Amino acid sequence: MRVADFLPAADHLPLADLPTLAGDGGLVVVAPHPDDESLGCGGLIAEARRLGRAVRLVVVSDGCGSHTHSQSHPPERLRALREAETLRAVALLGLAPGDVRFLRLPDAHVPSAGPEAEAAARAVAEAARDCAASAVFVTWRHDPHCDHQASAAIVRLARPLLGAARVYEYPVWGWTLPPDTEVGPAPQGYRLDVSAHQSAKRAAVYAHASQTTDLIQDDPTGFRLESAMIDRLCGPFERFVTV
Template sequence: MRADAFLAAASELPQRDLRAIVPSGGIVVVAPHPDDESLGCGALLAEASARGIPVRLVVVSDGVGSHPCSPSHPPGRLRALREAETLAAAACLGLPAAHVAFLRLPDRFVPAEGPRAEAAAEAIAAAARACGAGALFVTWEHDPHGDHRASAALARKARDLLAGVPLYAYPVWGWTLPPETEVGPSPRGARLAVAPHRDAKAAAIGAHRSQTTALIADDPQGFRLEPAMIARFLRDDEIFLQIDP
């Protein structure tokens, strides 16, 4: 199925209550980079927190690839900044800092195979066991970013360690795919309403100031989320695609 048709169909998936998507247990969100959790799952995290559902956030990469040439923010300082931003974003969504794990794999070079990938999958599985997870959520395997695809592979490995825990994918950069890209069969899954938590989600996205403002102004190659991209994620729904075993 072409990406344009797939994403259009995904936008028409049935809107469900959170407990219709995850009938029991906790939730683990796997974010390739600091900010993906707020963009793709901000309402999910806020709704789970508001309902007292156990939640864990696992951030896969160290995030230092966003501004690789900044003199003011060399890798160590940038990593610390992005982790602090993530904790601030998590607080906006009701998630305690103790429930956020940073795996610190190399941004832009997250491995999908090998010993570091296996260790990362085990860390995700451990987070799932800690909250009695009823589902895992990770970026879509067709997102046009290597770290997003690798994180999807890590989540699949973690699911294999967990004996049947459902896995869902949330598109982030998938919305930018060329329309003719083939992405497989028709989507299955559900949508979750953003409206009850739009303000919290907007605050969480805004907490990632290094990604949304000119906070780091000395790197001409630096990344910045465009307002139109942010607006997309504050629309009506978050989309969660069911991933088959």
Template sequence: MHADAFLAAAERLPVRDLDALTGGTGLVIVAPHPDDESLGCGGVMAAAHARGQTVAVVIVSDGCGSHTHSALYPPDKLRALREQETLDAVAVLGVPPEAVTFLRMPDAGVPSSGPEAEAAAARIAEIAVTTGAGAVCVTWGHDPHCDHQAAAAIVRMAQGRLGAIRSYAYPVWGWTLPEGTEVGNAPTGLRVDVGAHRSAKAAAIAAHRSQTTDLIADDPTGFRLEPQMITRFTGDFEIFIALDEPTS
């Protein structure tokens, strides 16, 4: 199935109650970079918090690839900034700082296989099991960014350790794939109505100031979320594509 048709079908997935995603317990959000958690899953995090369900967040990379030419924000300072932005963002959604784990893998260099990837998979599975999560959500494996693909691969590695915990994908950059890109079978899964939490989600996205404003002004090549991108992710629904069951 081509990407445009796949994503159009994803936008027609059935709208289900939050508990259909979380199993009535909670969830783990795996984000390749600081900000992906708020873009893809800010609404369900706020909704889960409102129901008293546990939310854990895992940020896979150190986020240092967004402004590689900034003298004012060298890597260590940029990493600290982006981690604080993440804590500020998820706090708006009701997630406490102790529920956030930073794996600090290299931005644009997250491994999709090998010992480091296996260790990350084990850590994610441990968090999911110990928090009693009903679902693990990660970026879509066809998102056109190497770290998004690697994060998806890591969660697939973790599936054998998750038992009955379901795993889902949320698309972030998939919308930018060229028409005609083959992505496999039609999607299954669900959408969750997060309309009641749109303002909180928008505030969480805005908390990532390094990605949404001119906070880092000395790197003209630095990354910036475009307004239309933010608009796409502050609608009434969030998409969760069911991942294949583990084969072993």
């Protein structure tokens, strides 16, 4: 199926409440970079916490690839900033610092296989055990970013360690793919109504100030989320494709 057909189909997946989507246990969200958790799953996290569900967030990369030419924010300072932004963001969604684990794999070079990927897969499985997870959420394997694809591969490595937990993928950058890109069969899965959490989700996204504002001013090549992208992902529904 072409992505031009797949994503509109994902926009019309059946609506489900959280128990139908994720079962009765905790949830694990796997984010390739600091901010993907808010963009792709901010409403999911907020709804799970509203219902008293345990949620664990695993952030895979160190986020240091967003401003590689900044003198004011060399890698260690940028990593610390992005981790602090993540903690501020997820606090708005109901998570505590102890619910978050940063794996600090290299941004733009997250491995899909080998010892580091296997260690990351074990970390995902540990997070799932810690919250008695009945569902795990990771970025879509066809997202056009190598770290998003690698994170999906890491969850595939973790699959034998996850027991009966369901696995879903959430698209973040899929809308930027060329329309004729082939992405496999038609989507199956669910949409979650997150309209009650839209304002909290948007606030969480903007808590990642290094990615949404001119906070870092000395890198003209630095990454910045476009407002249209934020609007696209901060609508009333989140989409989760069954793996």
